[in-house]
Amino acid sequence: MKFDAIIIGAGAAGLFCAMEAGRRGRKVLVLEHNAQVGRKIIISGGGRCNFTNREVRAENFVSKNPHFCKSALARYTSQDFIELVKKHRIEFYEKKLGQLFCRESSRQIVEMLLAECRQSGVEIRTSCAVKSVSKNDSFEIETSQGNFAAESLVVATGGLSFPKVGATDFGYRIARQFDLKIVETNPALVPLVAANSASSFKKLAGVSLDASVSFGKQSFRENILFTHRGLSGPAILQISNYWQKNKTVSIDLSPSADVSELLENNCENRQNLDNFLSRILPNRFAEIFTAEQFSNKPVNQFAKTEREQIASKLNDWQIEFSGTEGYDKAEVTLGGISTDELSSQTMETKRVKNLYFIGEVMDVTGWLGGYNFQWAWSSGFAAGQVV
Numbered sequence: 001m002k003f004d005a006i007i008i009g010a011g012a013a014g015l016f017c018a019m020e021a022g023r024r025g026r027k028v029l030v031l032e033h034n035a036q037v038g039r040k041i042i043i044s045g046g047g048r049c050n051f052t053n054r055e056v057r058a059e060n061f062v063s064k065n066p067h068f069c070k071s072a073l074a075r076y077t078s079q080d081f082i083e084l085v086k087k088h089r090i091e092f093y094e095k096k097l098g099q100l101f102c103r104e105s106s107r108q109i110v111e112m113l114l115a116e117c118r119q120s121g122v123e124i125r126t127s128c129a130v131k132s133v134s135k136n137d138s139f140e141i142e143t144s145q146g147n148f149a150a151e152s153l154v155v156a157t158g159g160l161s162f163p164k165v166g167a168t169d170f171g172y173r174i175a176r177q178f179d180l181k182i183v184e185t186n187p188a189l190v191p192l193v194a195a196n197s198a199s200s201f202k203k204l205a206g207v208s209l210d211a212s213v214s215f216g217k218q219s220f221r222e223n224i225l226f227t228h229r230g231l232s233g234p235a236i237l238q239i240s241n242y243w244q245k246n247k248t249v250s251i252d253l254s255p256s257a258d259v260s261e262l263l264e265n266n267c268e269n270r271q272n273l274d275n276f277l278s279r280i281l282p283n284r285f286a287e288i289f290t291a292e293q294f295s296n297k298p299v300n301q302f303a304k305t306e307r308e309q310i311a312s313k314l315n316d317w318q319i320e321f322s323g324t325e326g327y328d329k330a331e332v333t334l335g336g337i338s339t340d341e342l343s344s345q346t347m348e349t350k351r352v353k354n355l356y357f358i359g360e361v362m363d364v365t366g367w368l369g370g371y372n373f374q375w376a377w378s379s380g381f382a383a384g385q386v387v
């Protein structure tokens with residue numbers, strides 16, 4: 001059977017591209033190996049899908065070419081997606097920092113995409129395993145449900161994270177088959193494992209606090225969460241997009257208070273250090289931090305050099321991580337099909353006519369906060385206008 005366009009992967013980017021191409025009257029087929037479409041959308045945002053962000057800029061994305069994403073993001077904006085969500089009467093709310101979530105369920109976003117695809121006459125085949133792809137005059141796709149051909153092929157198979165919901169390396173394999181450059185992939189938006197995951201992490205597991213986490217020039221102020229093996233929480237997930245092995249991350253555990261100044265101003269205070277620190281830190285953290293790092297005694301018994309050490313540990317904690325919790329726990333994949341290979345206007349590969357890559361499979365990775373879905377919509381839209 002011959003189509004104008006075949007899209008591999010019925011996730012966020014694939015479904016969006018399909019509905020846009022279908023709207024232009026193109027005959028579109030989407031192939032999905034899972035029994036269900038959009039599984040990552042369904043589990044996203046704790047079941048409420050943080051589908052976009054009110055403020056989306058190129059700075060919210062990591063890519064070898066930081067300018068690549070600009071054109072697509074400008075042509076299909078977060079406001080455009082918000083209008084679509086409103087048209088489908090899906091209620092949403094802003095949680096924080098411009099992050100928009102469904103009030104009811106992320107399934108509403110999948111239903112919206114499916115309704116749009118139906119309206120545009122898109123054919124979707126689920127439980128369909130793609131066996132091989134070849135290109136002669138057109139693309140020929142061999143699948144578990146028979147052979148299909150199309151003038152254009154769009155690869156929308158996503159990244160490697162969360163293999164339990166069907167993530168595969170298929171997109172990268174297709175890229176290799178056509179000799180396209182791939183930027184090294186790594187788990188991202190992922191908890192980090194401390195190099196010295198000593199007993200203190202186990203004791204602190206579950207403690208969450210407001211912190212400012214920095215790596216190089218990048219800095220995020222949000223909560224961090226102690227785990228048995230290291231750190232998680234939004235600020236850590238954000239910095240994991242930038243973190244490099246063998247380099248330290250700097251964490252201000254008390255970004256609202258200059259601890260050095262606070263201790264100097266209270267150097268005659270007779271409260272025990274742990275009680276004193278619980279003014280600015282969670283009790284359990286203050287207690288364990290004091291016990292592990294210093295002897296617990298009244299503040300007025302600490303010498304100036306000791307007070308400085310305490311302040312530096314709290315306002316400028318230098319921590320080394322040995323690695324990440326891996327693709328099983330990562331929300332996204334850093335790296336992917338090199339943007340050097342792609343047109344920023346259409347997502348078509350420069351070397352293979354009519355072959356497109358969209359969404360997370362390419363080397364464009366967003367911050368936490370709805371940016372990854374916005375990239376799926378914007379890149380899907382770009383390809384959907386031309387396939």
Ligand SMILES: Cc1cc2nc3c(=O)[nH]c(=O)nc-3n(C[C@H](O)[C@H](O)[C@H](O)COP(=O)(O)OP(=O)(O)OC[C@H]3O[C@@H](n4cnc5c(N)ncnc54)[C@H](O)[C@@H]3O)c2cc1C
Pocket residue numbers: 008009010011012013014031032033034037038039040041043044045046049050051052128129130156157158159161162165166167168169170330331332358359360361369370371372373374376
């Ligand atoms: C737990 C979790 C929570 C997340 N929450 C958010 C959030 O709230 N906001 C946000 O912006 N981002 C979030 N993300 C990231 C977001 O889900 C992805 O960036 C986004 O789904 C990428 O869209 P995509 O279409 O490129 O890939 P996907 O949505 O992953 O779609 C790829 C599709 O291709 C299919 N596929 C793969 N291989 C094959 C093959 N060989 N043959 C056929 N089909 C194949 C997959 O089954 C899948 O359906 C979250 C991710 C995870 C894991």
